[in-house]
Amino acid sequence: MKFNIPHSRPTISSKDISSVIKVLRSQHITQGPVVDNFERIFSKYHNVKGSVALNSGTSAIHLSLLALGAQKGDEVIIPSFVCSALLNAVLYTGAKPILADVNNHDFNLSIESVKNSITKKTKAIMVPHMFGLPADIKDFVALGIPIIEDCAQSLGAEYNKQKVGSFGAISVFSFYATKVIATGEGGMVASNNTKLLNKIYDLREYDKKKFCKLGFNYKMTDVEAALGLSQMEKLPELINKRKSIAKIFNEAFSNYNVQIPTALPRKEHIFYRYIVNLGKSSAATIRTLNKKGIHCACPIFEPLHKQMNMDPKRFPNSQELYKNTVSLPIYPSLLKQEVDFIIQSFKNCLEK
Known part of the structure; x- marks a missing residue:
């Protein structure tokens, strides 16, 4: 038998397809009540105060950094052994990315390398849970610098029997086609900090703002959210x-x-x-x-x-x-x- 096994592929069921078709037939296909429900279910799953659905994981990182106030003159620590989305998001804000090394045994960010990289300019530390294995997140939180948990590859993983994505000041998720759950494209921010959540809700919208107030068109659609909800069930x-x-x-x-x-x-x-x-x-x-x-x-x-x-x-x-x-x-x-x-x-x- 000849095989052609892709490195990754989505897992789409007939129920997933039916959920999307239902939204298409409703004719409300942009951000709406299904997105609201997806955010609510996601928050409940992670036991956090709130979640904000977005159009990509990169958007989630970008808005998280902006909500924390990252700007030119600041530094944000990220691992070197990671995808370029983290680097790009830091550059979007004007802040300077500071690279740290990872552990050989688990691919996660090295706490010692991070400690050696901290300066007075450090605004945040991005801690991915690489390939589905949680980082030693509490060690990073103990540093007293805002932590962005990157859970793009670790939805459902647990550290000390607590879901990853509920430790840092803010956490980000990706629902790209081959992630743990898929919405085609999509992302989410989750947090227990109401102030940060409100900033991200505001940044997600580009319209109906006072003159010159910054906003982005980073919204998720109800079509994507329907697929996300169906995938969350399984x-x-x-x-x-x-x-x-x-x-x-x-x-x-x-x-x-x-x-x-x-x-x-x-x-x-x-x-x-x-x-x-x-x-x-x-x-x-x-x-x-x-x-x-x-x-x-x-x-x-x-x-x-x-x-x-x-x-x-x-x-x-x-x-x-x-x-x-x-x-x-x-x-x-x-x-x-x-x-x-x-x-x-x-x-x-x-x-x-």
């Missing part, structure tokens, strides 16, 4: 499917001399990505698997320090992980025969 099922595939992978690869993703104390991993550290260059393995129809990749496009032409010696873990890791396909719609083929093909690579 979130536990989606996460359990990811966990079950990860368990199968772990059992298959545990005897090889590679670093596989596992649960850590106090942290519930939802396995948005299944990242393996080979301890050596992953380029040949990625090429081999891609030729077999298993679309794999480095977990990120490239570290931000590389994009910014910074000295890689300042970010040793980010640099090593970029060179040595491979992201295998893992998502709820993977079929058993696809899982089996991934396992056998990857084993063949490891045994060479």
Whole structure:
């Protein structure tokens, strides 16, 4: 059998489709009551005071930074081993992005690297929960600097049995097509700070404002929210499917001399990505698997320090992980025969 297994794909059910069709037939397809309901359900799930639905995760980061007052002359700490959306959002505000290294064992932001990066100009620290595994978020909150939790890859994950996205001053989520739940494009901000939430509600709207008051057209539509609500209903099922595939992978690869993703104390991993550290260059393995129809990749496009032409010696873990890791396909719609083929093909690579 010939396989063509994408690195990621959405999991769309007939109920998801029916929910969207219902909104289309209502003829109210822009931001409206369905968005309001999505925000309410999302807030309840995370046990926070409020949530604001937006058109992308990048918009969520941008408005969160603006709500915290980030501007030219400020600094915002972000990891190097992360997608460029964080970098772009900081630059949108005029603030200066300050890169920090990550931990080798969990890909999350290094608290020591962050401590060494803090100055009097530090306005906020962005802490992603990378690939579905929570960061040590309480350590960052204890620094006393506003924390933006980036939960784009970790919806449903828990730290000390508390949902990620409920620790920082503000948290951001993405509902891009291949995220934990999908609305095609979309994002959310969640917070227990009413003042910050009100600022973001205001920034989301570009119209009906006093002259020269800043606003953006970052609204989510009821069509997208309908899909989001339908996906939220099955979130536990989606996460359990990811966990079950990860368990199968772990059992298959545990005897090889590679670093596989596992649960850590106090942290519930939802396995948005299944990242393996080979301890050596992953380029040949990625090429081999891609030729077999298993679309794999480095977990990120490239570290931000590389994009910014910074000295890689300042970010040793980010640099090593970029060179040595491979992201295998893992998502709820993977079929058993696809899982089996991934396992056998990857084993063949490891045994060479």
